[in-house]
Amino acid sequence: MKLNRRAIFGTVTAGALALSLAACGGDDGGDSVPEINGTGASFPDAFYAAAIEGYAEANPDAIVTYDAVGSGTGKSDFGEGLNDFAGTDSLVGEGDGPEEGSYQYLPTVAAPITVSYNLPEVEALQLSQETLAQIFQGDITSWDDEAIAADNPDAELPAVEITVAHRSDGSGTTSNFSKFLDEATESWTLGAGDTVEWPSNSVGGDGNTGVAQTIQDTEGAIGYVDLADATASGLVFASIENADGNFTQPTLEGTTAGLEGAVVNDDLSYNPLDAAGPEAYPITAPTYLLIRTEYEDAAVGQAVKDFVEYLLTDGQELAADNHFAPLPEGLRQQAMDALNETIAD
Amino acid sequence: MTATASPETSEDLDLGGDSRARGADRGFRGLVTLAGLMVLVVLALILVATALRAMPALSEEGLWGFITGTRWAPNEDVFGTFPMLYGTLVTSLIGMVVAVPVSIGIALFTTEIAHRRLRKYIVTVVDLLATIPSVVFGLVGVLVVVPFIDDWYQGLAGLVEPVPVLTSVFDESNTGRNYFTAGMVLAIMTIPIITSIAREVFDTVPETDKQAAYALGATRWEMIKGAMLPHSFGGLVGASMLGLGRAMGETIAVALVIGGSFHISANVFDTGNTMAAVIAQQWGESTGLHTDALVGIGVVLFAITVIINFAARWVVRRAETKMRGAHS
Numbered sequence: 001m002k003l004n005r006r007a008i009f010g011t012v013t014a015g016a017l018a019l020s021l022a023a024c025g026g027d028d029g030g031d032s033v034p035e036i037n038g039t040g041a042s043f044p045d046a047f048y049a050a051a052i053e054g055y056a057e058a059n060p061d062a063i064v065t066y067d068a069v070g071s072g073t074g075k076s077d078f079g080e081g082l083n084d085f086a087g088t089d090s091l092v093g094e095g096d097g098p099e100e101g102s103y104q105y106l107p108t109v110a111a112p113i114t115v116s117y118n119l120p121e122v123e124a125l126q127l128s129q130e131t132l133a134q135i136f137q138g139d140i141t142s143w144d145d146e147a148i149a150a151d152n153p154d155a156e157l158p159a160v161e162i163t164v165a166h167r168s169d170g171s172g173t174t175s176n177f178s179k180f181l182d183e184a185t186e187s188w189t190l191g192a193g194d195t196v197e198w199p200s201n202s203v204g205g206d207g208n209t210g211v212a213q214t215i216q217d218t219e220g221a222i223g224y225v226d227l228a229d230a231t232a233s234g235l236v237f238a239s240i241e242n243a244d245g246n247f248t249q250p251t252l253e254g255t256t257a258g259l260e261g262a263v264v265n266d267d268l269s270y271n272p273l274d275a276a277g278p279e280a281y282p283i284t285a286p287t288y289l290l291i292r293t294e295y296e297d298a299a300v301g302q303a304v305k306d307f308v309e310y311l312l313t314d315g316q317e318l319a320a321d322n323h324f325a326p327l328p329e330g331l332r333q334q335a336m337d338a339l340n341e342t343i344a345d
Numbered sequence: 346m347t348a349t350a351s352p353e354t355s356e357d358l359d360l361g362g363d364s365r366a367r368g369a370d371r372g373f374r375g376l377v378t379l380a381g382l383m384v385l386v387v388l389a390l391i392l393v394a395t396a397l398r399a400m401p402a403l404s405e406e407g408l409w410g411f412i413t414g415t416r417w418a419p420n421e422d423v424f425g426t427f428p429m430l431y432g433t434l435v436t437s438l439i440g441m442v443v444a445v446p447v448s449i450g451i452a453l454f455t456t457e458i459a460h461r462r463l464r465k466y467i468v469t470v471v472d473l474l475a476t477i478p479s480v481v482f483g484l485v486g487v488l489v490v491v492p493f494i495d496d497w498y499q500g501l502a503g504l505v506e507p508v509p510v511l512t513s514v515f516d517e518s519n520t521g522r523n524y525f526t527a528g529m530v531l532a533i534m535t536i537p538i539i540t541s542i543a544r545e546v547f548d549t550v551p552e553t554d555k556q557a558a559y560a561l562g563a564t565r566w567e568m569i570k571g572a573m574l575p576h577s578f579g580g581l582v583g584a585s586m587l588g589l590g591r592a593m594g595e596t597i598a599v600a601l602v603i604g605g606s607f608h609i610s611a612n613v614f615d616t617g618n619t620m621a622a623v624i625a626q627q628w629g630e631s632t633g634l635h636t637d638a639l640v641g642i643g644v645v646l647f648a649i650t651v652i653i654n655f656a657a658r659w660v661v662r663r664a665e666t667k668m669r670g671a672h673s
Contacts (some may be wrong), residue, residue, distance in 0.1 A: 070628075070629025072432075072629060072631050073628075093633075096633070145608075161519060163519050163520060168604075168622075170627040170628075170629060171630055173631075178420070190420075194418075194420070195420060196418065196420050197418035197607065200607070200608030200610075201606070201608075202616070203519075203604045205604060205605065206601060210487075213487065213488075214522070217520070218519065246503040258458045306662060
């Protein structure tokens with residue numbers, strides 16, 4: 001018995017010791033660059049992951065992590081001081097966590113949200129903004145509807161039932177897509193938000209991949225998916241009517257054109273949805289980093305600054321490879337200025 | 346300490362141990378009592394903490410409105426959980442309808458019919474099924490089953506079209522993601538749990554009872570019906586309840602195959618959602634009142650599980666009294 005007990009105590013002590021040693025190891029940075037971590041939006045995750053990799057290659061000492069837990073969690077983490085920077089697709093609202101004046105928005109990249117569909121016989125589809133709204137709120141239920149035919153005079157539309165595919169998880173992509181329909185169209189009644197009340201016969205998919213999967217295996221399905229996932233799944237995109245009345249495809253060029261047409265606010269938030277410009281793709285999602293206006297540890301602040309500076313300079317070149325549109329030069333410069341102003345060297 | 350009347354307390358069983366041993370005994374007793382109480386305390390704390398957190402959303406809708414409301418529109422601060430409550434009940438029901446008979450069948454086969462050696466393999470395989478993480482079931486469901494199953498559903502819907510009630514239950518399907526697929530996934534996940542307990546329960550049927558039935562000229566089926574099932578009823582209900590508990594709380598596998606829409610439909614081939622799945626889906630991007638409402642769903646789910654468990658206990662107690670009555 002006694003031996004046994006001693007053995008158990010021994011194991012426990014050894015375990016505790018190992019744990020505390022490991023904990024010490026993490027903090028024991030010395031002169032090296034402190035590890036910084038960010039949490040937040042999943043939408044730009046692919047780009048941030050590539051940028052972090054590129055940054056680590058250029059600066060072997062630096063350790064940056066980004067955890068794509070969702071904009072909402074990112075913002076509340078930021079408010080509670082659990083991260084060093086946050087990624088978010090939506091602006092900070094009341095009750096989200098971060099206090100007024102404790103953060104600065106920095107736009108990083110943008111990407112188009114595609115309207116993808118599954119109609120094997122229809123190779124090209126054009127949708128006006130009003131038609132799009134009516135399809136997604138369940139007013140138009142069949143592909144051979146007059147409104148769709150009016151947008152596509154040359155296409156042969158089958159009498160197939162429309163299945164609307166949407167995100168079942170709360171999502172910045174949903175937020176931007178519904179915001180576009182809410183702002184640009186008369187017919188949209190579902191409002192805007194991370195989760196809206198979709199028509200009852202629609203199908204929810206988990207994440208962009210889930211929606212892409214639903215569209216892929218359901219004939220007659222239509223849904224909104226970010227460009228990277230839609231491209232990876234080999235989906236077909238509809239051309240969407242923009243503010244100038246042209247039908248445009250979701251391309252990175254169209255997105256950058258949309259960003260150039262967007263009005264940038266003083267706090268660097270901007271709304272690229274339904275932006276002016278003949279080439280602009282109208283459904284474009286911006287994404288931001290939140291950085292703190294004051295970092296308790298100046299070394300952490302410097303590390304964040306170095307990383308974000310990379311994102312806004314060399315990192316921008318990685319955007320296109322990952323299906324994100326880099327910022328137009330004017331906006332990029334504004335973001336750099338704001339970064340330098342917020343975190344002084 | 347000595348207040349308990351049970352003859353098994355340390356005092357009565359003192360086999361000449363010294364006072365140190367008695368002290369250890371007392372210490373042990375305190376320790377296990379503490380462990381027992383801990384369960385209650387943790388449970389109470391969870392309930393209080395979640396209820397407090399959910400308060401803002403619950404007071405916005407009123408508890409009754411929160412449970413019976415049929416609209417879930419977080420962007421308008423409208424939170425009615427009835428569609429997902431309905432989804433939870435329907436998918437669990439489908440799961441149970443399939444899983445319980447199959448599990449009892451497997452258990453009877455392994456205890457009564459299968460050869461001893463075959464039995465060992467079957468038991469191992471069924472237990473192995475229980476160790477597969479639920480997300481794997483969900484992925485198999487959404488990647489393998491969903492793409493082809495829709496045609497089968499359509500076929501079935503076509504078959505039952507002339508039958509009045511069945512045609513509204515098995516109606517049109519437009520993707521393979523629906524209550525029924527989710528129910529099937531739940532069935533496969535709960536079968537190992539129910540089977541393994543049902544097996545234990547059948548093992549407790551006294552050999553004398555079985556032999557007595559045979560002696561009276563019963564066939565094997567009559568023996569099972571007359572001697573084994575009545576004896577095991579309580580245990581089987583308990584086994585099913587454990588399975589039901591797992592089915593109602595299952596989150597990720599259901600979230601993947603249920604189709605995530607909020608409405609109430611008699612058609613099992615329609616998309617829907619369940620309480621646990623909604624919490625998991627919407628948690629990441631939720632803020633403020635929306636978060637509180639999600640916690641509220643958790644509270645309601647918790648309450649329903651408790652109610653169902655009590656109901657099951659009541660059923661078991663009633664059945665046992667009835668059986669005892671029959672015996673005397």
